[in-house]
Amino acid sequence: MTLPSVAVVILNYNGRQHLENFLPSVLASTYGNLRVVVADNASTDDSLVFLREAYPSVEVLTHPRNEGFAGGYNWALKRVTADYYVLLNSDVQVTPGWIEPLITLMEADARIAAAQPKLLSYREPELFEYAGAAGGWIDHLGYPFSRGRIFDVCETDTHQYDTAEPIFWASGAAMFVKAAVYHELGGLDDSFFAHQEEIDLCWRMQLAGYRIWSCPQSVVYHVGAGTLPRGGRKVFLNFRNNLLMLCKNLPWQEKVWKLPFRIGLDALSAWKGLFTGDIYFFTAIAKAHLAVMGRMVTGGVQKSDSRKPMRSLDGVYGGSVVWQYFIKQHTRFREIIQKKAF
DSSP states (O other): OOOOOEEEEEEESSOHHHHHHHHHHHHTOOOSSEEEEEEEESOOSSHHHHHHHHOTTSEEEEESSOOHHHHHHHHHHTTOOOSEEEEEETTEEEOTTOSHHHHHHHHTOTTEEEEEEEEEESSSTTBBOTTTTTOEEEETTSOEEETTEETTEEOBOSSTTOSOEEESBOOTTEEEEEHHHHHHTTSSOGGGOSSSHHHHHHHHHHHTTOEEEEEEEEEEEEOOSOSSOSSHHHHHHHHHHHHHHHHHHSOHHHHHHHHHHHHHHHHHHHHHHHHTTOHHHHHHHHHHHHHHHHHHHHTOOOOOOOOSOGGGSTTEESSOHHIIIIISOOOSHHHHHTOOOO
16 A cells, blocks of 8 residues: 655755754654655755755755745645645654654544644753644634643643644644645635744634644654744734734624724733833734734735634634633643633
């Protein structure tokens, strides 16, 4: 029996050091029908020179401009043919046999369009890693969180989330996706540039009838925050893209009240930042809100088939993770999802 073809595609932007540190672990993968591709997103460092000299056999695609995570992957994956894509950050160290459990899981159910391994911290391997942990969830107001990570609190991995199960979103740091479904749905939303574009894609997959899974039998280690530094740009993209995602994917009867409510909560967060002296945080959120309103007024938000209510999808918490975390002081995933109300 022929194994499905898998293409691990590493999007690189000025990540020469990451490639040197982590590409060897990817090349040591044991899966039998594998190709490894580095898609360079117009790097200005010596990434391409390093690859030519150290790994001349590695397939390299060179994009003439930096279109971010979303645009970069859409450009690259149009040029890669495989049954499965693995969108892998350059700052991820994989483990032996990391591919096989995920492909076995996804081959067993045609409805599974995307999945992720368990993400642990490279620097503190006993902890879950921020960008997805053991699988992404979302609350009914659109705030993402993970099995093992609530806002900035990452739990210690005591194998409490080692069961494979449906989730709302798979981490873009190590995302397995069926290539046919990726192209069927138009891939990532280019306009997001970076941040939460994988959540938007997974939401659209669920609306189209597919499912997203976590597969903790596969483990990888992620450095994190390796591409876009913390600051105003990151805050802007996170707040803007989260609201755009709600605009695109919520059914209208939820959108009419959730969007104004969310904008109000964001505004509270912005004013809190201003009063504590963080004018850049305040400004970034204000710019994000103006950008979203501008897109809505000009009709620049492409809506999905959003007739399905949010509560009907996998990995949705019916309460508010903000209330549970900030007011109730619950910082663990299981503490929160066991609470049915706010």
